Amino acid sequence: MHLPDRADARTAPAMPDIRLRPEREEMVPVEGGHIYVRINGDLSNGRPPIVMVHGGPGSSHWYFLNATALADERAVILYDQLDSGRSDNPNDPANWRVERFVDELEAIRTYLGITRWHVLGTSWGGTVVLEYGARQPAALAGLILQSPLVSTDIWLRDANRLKDAMPPAIRDLLYRCDTPGAADEADCEKATEAFYRRHIQLCDPAPEIAAYRAALPLSFNATIYNHMWGRAEFSASGTLRDYEGRPLLARLNGERTLFVTGEADEAIPDTVEAFARQAGADFAVVPDAAHFAMSDNPHAYLAILRPWLLKQDA
Numbered sequence: 001m002h003l004p005d006r007a008d009a010r011t012a013p014a015m016p017d018i019r020l021r022p023e024r025e026e027m028v029p030v031e032g033g034h035i036y037v038r039i040n041g042d043l044s045n046g047r048p049p050i051v052m053v054h055g056g057p058g059s060s061h062w063y064f065l066n067a068t069a070l071a072d073e074r075a076v077i078l079y080d081q082l083d084s085g086r087s088d089n090p091n092d093p094a095n096w097r098v099e100r101f102v103d104e105l106e107a108i109r110t111y112l113g114i115t116r117w118h119v120l121g122t123s124w125g126g127t128v129v130l131e132y133g134a135r136q137p138a139a140l141a142g143l144i145l146q147s148p149l150v151s152t153d154i155w156l157r158d159a160n161r162l163k164d165a166m167p168p169a170i171r172d173l174l175y176r177c178d179t180p181g182a183a184d185e186a187d188c189e190k191a192t193e194a195f196y197r198r199h200i201q202l203c204d205p206a207p208e209i210a211a212y213r214a215a216l217p218l219s220f221n222a223t224i225y226n227h228m229w230g231r232a233e234f235s236a237s238g239t240l241r242d243y244e245g246r247p248l249l250a251r252l253n254g255e256r257t258l259f260v261t262g263e264a265d266e267a268i269p270d271t272v273e274a275f276a277r278q279a280g281a282d283f284a285v286v287p288d289a290a291h292f293a294m295s296d297n298p299h300a301y302l303a304i305l306r307p308w309l310l311k312q313d314a
Contacts, residue, residue: 033088055123254280
């Protein structure tokens with residue numbers, strides 16, 4: 001899920017205190033290989049760090065870079081899942097299991113010697129942290145699910161609702177594109193980009209973040225995305241096509257859980273709010289943002305996140 005920068009698109013801001021360069025880097029052993037982990041801030045300052053879990057499957061940590069502005073008060077841990085970003089890339093489908101991706105979190109925590117931490121996941125990363133939170137780990141200080149994939153059925157229902165609201169010509173083309181060979185591939189790509197520009201990424205990333213993304217060995221792995229999800233955000237044909245995590249919501253510690261979504265997100269605010277109610281959790285909307293909320297409007301997102309994390313610290 002990667003959009004090329006566009007001449008007529010708005011450019012998102014970068015936080016003035018963003019930390020593009022990590023202060024520490026590690027390659028952490030996990031089942032299947034080693035994953036890249038970068039850290040900014042002090043892990044030993046007494047305040048629980050926050051780790052951020054990217055989406056995809058197959059994306060990478062670049063769109064969380066604005067969150068390194070939090071490193072003035074707590075350590076910020078970003079990482080790439082196996083077969084993503086700077087992590088090992090064995091490209092073995094045997095590794096592409098939900099539980100193995102969840103196990104990566106505990107591998108990072110144990111490797112870094114962290115006693116308690118906050119865990120944030122977005123999109124597919126929200127699936128990972130939903131599963132992690134349902135395990136009720138004693139180390140969990142706070143759980144943030146941003147625009148999460150909780151149920152594929154619900155996700156596709158909402159995707160159809162959003163497709164139906166597109167201009168008629170694009171709407172009809174998007175539906176034809178779900179049938180292989182029913183429409184020209186180039187036309188399908190343009191229609192899909194139109195949907196993504198409305199509900200995935202409102203703005204191009206700031207130039208320094210775009211340059212960081214371009215320098216990654218693998219900013220997006222289409223192979224794992226297609227295997228686990230499918231052709232596009234609104235078409236599930238992969239191993240997650242039957243994913244159902246709603247029963248896990250009741251197993252979360254609602255008092256320590258926050259659900260977040262972007263105002264224009266493909267993870268529709270009404271749906272995400274309903275998940276939050278089911279979990280007994282807090283809920284917030286990032287204004288003027290879509291699915292890439294941390295990239296689209298980092299100031300508003302961090303204005304939500306900072307006080308909530310501090311409340312959980314107490």
